[in-house]
Amino acid sequence: MNSDARRTTTRRTTARRAAAVLLSGALLLAGCSAPAKEQSPAESEGATGGATNAEGAPKGFEEFYGxxxxxxxxxxxxECATASAPQSWHDADAGTIELALVRTRAEGKKKTGSLLVNPGGPGGSGIDFVRSASGTFGEPLRKSFDIVGFDPRGVGGSTPVTCFDDARKDESLSKDFATDDAGLKAMAAEARAWGEACAENTGELLGQVDTQSAARDMDMLRAVLGDEQLHYLGYSYGTQLGATYAGLFPDRAGRLVLDGAIDTSLSADEVSKGQAVGFENALRAYVADCQAGAECPLTGSVDDGMKQVRAVLDEAYEHPFPTSDPNRDVTQTLAFYGVAVTLYDEGSWPLLTQALDEAITERKGDMLLYLADFYNDRNSDGSFSTNSSEGFRAVNCLDDRGATDADTMRAEAAEIEKAAPTVGRFFSYGGASCADWPYPEVEKEFDLHAKGAPPIVVVGTTNDPATPYVWAEGLADTLDSGVLVSYEGEGHTAYGRSNDCVAGAVEDYLVDGTVPEDGLTC
Structure with a gap:
């Protein structure tokens, strides 16, 4: 297994939340092209047309807010713009970084303000999301808000975290490791190589890409966009970012919707176990659906089918599946990525059936490789379209790295595999990724309960693989003003891919401030 398999799966949702559409052939668009024209000074003041305001800026950081x-x-x-942000929110003299933004103007005559959005990750590009998934946002949002996507610090078009070159990154994302002493030693060496490369190629910013710093960036963007309060829609990891913002700035929180919630009260190790169970349950739902069809390669009972999927993953470890590319075989790690990405949306399940059929009946891995490459943002020429893997590792290692000693990781791995026998192994040993990270874990400075914040709508999907439903329940309980909306269904997140009930609850709150009934089930 890959030492980063668990951490690479956890919370990565930039395009995965709409995997069915994107896997059908739609492509993520790159960042902004050369501008056609500059706006007039009156147009460039802020998303709402109001002047920016440095009021409320931390001492020494007024220039950024203004x-x-x-x-x-x-x-x-x-429309695209670049904002300047401090490299460190604790040291105004530490230098500056850039934050890339994109927006669509409100279509209606009456504007509510700006709506910041984050698609997940950590490491997901808000710019790619807004540009490629604009259909996610319902008409009420498009009429009322300037919808603003941004690449968080360290990500994409903003000042990025940079680590390996493409060839070395490709090699690392394909590696399998044993879990005996020799395997854990090799795992640690690979993680150390990541840290050294990131530190060498990124510099001091590598220690400043934590979620709290990104939340402070959002408050600066709120001010720069001319809004007194932050209106925000966050998916998956974006819910952690939004909850962190509310905990830091409860009096500046406006209408926040957190969809596909992460329970911020959980440790990294608790997240690993919970997500392993989430993917296990989602895979079980897929197997049952597959076996109800006529062309499923999985035979017998659902339990039998789950064992057959595990057999495919085991086979990939012992004898990687060949592909039409003589230089690339499907390792166990790549095979798991290929399975996992299709579980983010039930519309992608037929692709998993195709991939498993090819592996079981032909012992070939072309479809699994295609899916794994999509998951990893790898292009056909071996380059990568995003730095999501780098951003993911860097943010997680600063936020919460979990247990890093071998004995504790082995004990936790046994618990995880007992709870999720088919895929649990891929959510174990995540702490190895951060054991020798060049920068220390960041001390938490925000209030988990966000005391004093207005209602915060938390949305959970009952069989969400990546952010299990119990996390939405947990976050809604943790937040003093949390309001839970539940979608009964499959897949990751709900708004934009579920039903009118969810859309109405989200849009009525963001546009009009109408708080949905706590416990609403859609």
Missing amino acids: QSLEWKDCEDGF
């Missing part, structure tokens, strides 16, 4: 953005057209009706 800056004006220069919005420029960047094709297809989008």
Whole structure:
């Protein structure tokens, strides 16, 4: 197994939340192109047309809060800008970084303000999300808000975390490791190589890409966009970012919707076990659905089918599946990525059936490799379209790295595999990824309960693999003002991919401030 398999799966949802659409052939668009024209000074003041305001800025950081953005057209009706942010929110003299933004203007005459969105990760690009998934946002949101996507610090078009070159990254994301003493030693060496490469190629920013710093960036963006309060829609890891913001700035929180929630009260190790169970349950739902069809390669009972999936994963470890590319075989790690990505949306289940059929009946891995490459944002030429893997590792290692000693990790691995016998192994030993990280874990400075914040709507899907439903329940309970909305269904997240009940609850709250009934089930 790959030492980073658990951490790579946890919370990565930039495009995975709409996997069915994207896997059908739609492509994530890159960042903004060269501008067609500059806006007038009146147009560039802020998303709502109001002037920016440095009031409320931390001492020494007033210049950042008071800056004006220069919005420029960047094709297809989008506008792009770059904001300046401090490298460290604890040291105003530590230098500056850039934050890339994109927005669509409100279509209606009456504007509520700006709506910041984050698609997940950590490491997910808000710019790619807004540009490629604009259909996610219902008409009420498009009419009322300037919808603003941003690449968080360390990600994509913002000042990025940079580690390995493409060839070395490709090699690392394909590696399997045993879990005996020699395997754990090799795992640690690979993690150390990641840390050394990231530190060498990123510099001091590597120690400043934690979630709390990104939340402080959001408050700066709120001010720069001319809004007194932050209105926000966050998915998956974006819920952690939003909850962190509310905990740091409860008096500046406006209408926040957190979809596909992460329970911020859980440790990294508790997250690993919970997510392993989530993917196990989602895979079981897939197997049952597959076996109800006529062309499923999985035979017998659902339990039998689960064992057959595990056999495919085991086979990939012992004898990687060949592909039409003579230089690339499907390792166990790649096979798991190929399985996991299809569980984010039930619309992708037929692709998993195709991949398993090819592996079982032909002992070939072309479809699994295609799916794994999509998951890892790998292009056909071996390059990578995003730095999501780098951002993911860097943020997680600063936020909460979990247990790092071998004995504790082995004991936790046994518990995880007992709870999730088919896929549990891929959610174990995650602490190895951060054991020798060049920068220390960041001390938590925010209030988990966000005391004093207005209602925060938390949305959970009952069989969500990546952010299990119990996490939505937990986050809604943890937040003093949490309001739970439940979607009974499969897949990761709900708004934009579920039903009118969820859409109505989310849009009525964001647009009009109408708080849904706590416990609403859709």
